[in-house]
Amino acid sequence: MPSARVPVVAMDGVAKTYPGPPPVPALRECTLTIGAAEFVAIVGPSGSGKSTLLNVLGLLDTPSAGTYRLLGASVAELRERERTALRGRAIGFVFQDAYLVAERTAVENVEVPLLYQGVSAAERRRRATALLEELGLSDRVDADARTLSAANDSAWRSPVPS
Numbered sequence: 001m002p003s004a005r006v007p008v009v010a011m012d013g014v015a016k017t018y019p020g021p022p023p024v025p026a027l028r029e030c031t032l033t034i035g036a037a038e039f040v041a042i043v044g045p046s047g048s049g050k051s052t053l054l055n056v057l058g059l060l061d062t063p064s065a066g067t068y069r070l071l072g073a074s075v076a077e078l079r080e081r082e083r084t085a086l087r088g089r090a091i092g093f094v095f096q097d098a099y100l101v102a103e104r105t106a107v108e109n110v111e112v113p114l115l116y117q118g119v120s121a122a123e124r125r126r127r128a129t130a131l132l133e134e135l136g137l138s139d140r141v142d143a144d145a146r147t148l149s150a151a152n153d154s155a156w157r158s159p160v161p162s
């Protein structure tokens with residue numbers, strides 16, 4: 001559990017410019033603090049930089065300026081392996097597209113983050129099954145992910161090897 005005094009997210013002057021050409025200043029000097037158990041919605045018109053902000057916040061992209069501390073860790077100072085470990089531990093990211101792993105079942109898809117966390121096979125299955133049950137998907141546990149209702153052609157570009 002994060003300490004009550006250390007913000008979960010602490011961004012100071014974070015900016016992101018895509019190099020281009022031409023360069024696109026997608027996020028300008030964002031200063032944002034989010035504490036434990038806070039619920040925050042980012043809203044804005046299309047192209048205003050929401051995804052850019054979330055990609056930086058979720059450690060999927062790096063800022064071009066400013067400082068970002070996640071759970072007290074200065075993200076820019078982390079090595080790639082440490083960033084990956086922190087992302088695996090601290091970030092849950094729901095993409096607009098499903099990015100499910102094709103030819104794997106629903107429960108196997110839910111298990112993927114636990115696989116990277118080194119959780120044992122039995123424990124992975126137990127936790128993933130419980131989560132699907134909680135979401136009312138008990139009857140789809142062993143369904144091929146391609147048969148799930150959110151599945152569409154653009155969903156099969158997952159970077160996760162199947």
Ligand SMILES: Nc1ncnc2c1ncn2[C@@H]1O[C@H](COP(=O)(O)OP(=O)(O)OP(=O)(O)O)[C@@H](O)[C@H]1O
Nearest residue numbers: 018020024026044045046047048049050051052053
């Ligand atoms: N990889 C990229 N290279 C160059 N420009 C980009 C890239 N990704 C996004 N942009 C540009 O950065 C700006 C912000 O885009 P972003 O996707 O963050 O907006 P958004 O608020 O998420 O929009 P939407 O509501 O449509 O999802 C836009 O002008 C967009 O065209």
Ligand SMILES: [Mg+2]
Nearest residue numbers: 047050051052
């Ligand atoms: Mg977006």
